[in-house]
Amino acid sequence: MSKMSCYIYINKFNLDNIARGQKKAAETQFGRDTLNAALNCVYQLDLANMDIGVHDHGKPYFINRGDIHFNISHSGGYAAAAVCDYPVGVDIQIIKGVSDRVIEKICSDKERQFVESFPDRDRAFMRLWSLKESYIKAIGLGMTYSMKNVNFSLNGCDVQTGRFSNKEGFYTLRDYGKYILAACVLI
Helix, strand or coil, rough: CCCEEEEEEEECCCCCCCHHHHHHHHHHHHHHHHHHHHHHHHCCCCCCHHHEEEECCCCCCCCCCCCEEEEEEEECEEEEEEEEECCEEEEEEECCCCCHHHHHHHHHHHHHHHHHCCCCCCHHHHHHHHHHHHHHHHHHHHHCCCCCCCCCCCCCCCEEEEEEECCEEEEEEEECCCEEEEEEEEC
């Protein structure tokens, strides 16, 4: 395998002065700005010069640069963008309370045991949620693919390698206080 270029860029933005009805559009723009910064840093490209298409399940791609994969996420004042030579998914989440019903719906039995054994249950769940979402975004199926079909075993390491549903790849997980960042790359 040749050398891989993969970069995750995180950007903090302030939504305080943005009207309530405009916050979603502002988050989207901040995500695009973050993607532009990542593209410029890794590939010396400008998003304004890139043609973006959308696959069947909603995953965006560069029409004129099929060799560059990307993904964007935003949550509560942060945006994350990943650019890579391989399919990639990224997710950033603010940690918030989670119900037993959601844990049951999303997690395998082993994952539920992990969540319940962790001192901060909400943090443990959001770690799994972010990993699952980043994987589903990497494979390009979005929320049409059940999160329960994706299982992770966390052992405290920041970067893991292994198989994802018959695909080779790796993932990274970072904990930033109130936020969790996860990315999955398929190779």
